[in-house]
Amino acid sequence: METDLDNTGAWRTYSNSMIEKEYSPLYLIMDYWLMLKAPSFECVSHWRKEQEHKLAEKTQGTGTAVMSDSEVETFIQHYQRLTEHSLEHVPFISNIVLELESQSKYFVRQRTGAIKLYRQLIIFTDLDGTLLDHHSYSYAAALPMLEKLQEHHISVIPNTSKTFAEVQQLRNELALQTPFVVENGAAIYIPDGFFDQPPADCELKNGYWRKAFSRERNYWLELITANSKDLDGAFKGFSKMSDEELSLATGLSTIDASQANDRQFSEPLHWLGTEQQKTLFSNRMKSAGANVLQGGRFLHISGQSNKGIALRWLTQEFSRQNTNTQFKSVALGDSFNDNDMLESADIAVQIKTSKHDFPKLFRTDAIWQSTKMGPKGWAECLDQILTQELQI
Structure with missing residues (x-):
């Protein structure tokens, strides 16, 4: 079918795109998987033809929607590649597999826990005001928890407005070997060799x-x-500011300010005008296709990307690379530009700040709110979550 009817790859491209954009985010929220497993794709073909024959008998040939055997063959070939892939791989990630007998189509035997699914957390964390103190940029209060997470092989993924250069420096200081997300979800960086197989579409x-x-x-x-x-x-x-100006605006050293300006995908703006002007400008940029995010200090202009999209994509990649592990995402943030990430995670953690109240979320479940600020609140909530989720 792909050679004769889809030689440009239109159907294959479309179906792959729908799986990535529409189905995969849905898969990530599933708690339990039960598979009705056909013996083979040939059985699927046979069963569908049986359905059409019965429909033809029922309508005595007057049903306009009845397909001939050849039409059935053409139709189901659109789904053959994905069906055969599912028959091979889905049993190993399902909680229960109900295997069907080829002739009767009735359930004949049950396999529970084909492979044991290990539960594991992935920690996605904002930096400024969350893992790092808002004023001093210190992470000292989080170090004991970071050591505990590393001891239990729980990945800590920085998901931040910071640049590649800034995150690189912090990862070196904290001895993190994990992937990271930069510039408010504009790009994910995965160390070569972190996964057994090269990640998809990178x-x-x-x-x-x-x-x-x-x-x-x-x-x-x-x-x-x-x-x-x-x-x-x-x-x-930022592009119009000197390192000295950036240093004054951010509280960073001039060297660190230079790293903050080494941006690849976005432009932060130090807003000096009125709220009315900001609203006018933001609406114009959104109409032109930009994503406008208000961070803790700056207004960020970038593409239609955000921390939530990056979290979902990377969580999916963890699951794809580790089929015997059931991952649960935890997101921690303190500001409005963390909301997309907090809405997308299995568990949302809002870190207390002196700058504003906890940002309003649409979700109403699995929300934690710290009583302490910055890295102290970060460690506080994760300690409770580890006890509840993994009993550690």
């Missing part, structure tokens, strides 16, 4: 597999200029 760059979700920075700089000609003085972008 390019290898400087020792990392990179999955990009956004256009590069220059595109957004041009768009910002085009949509702010009447807003002179209302903001100043």
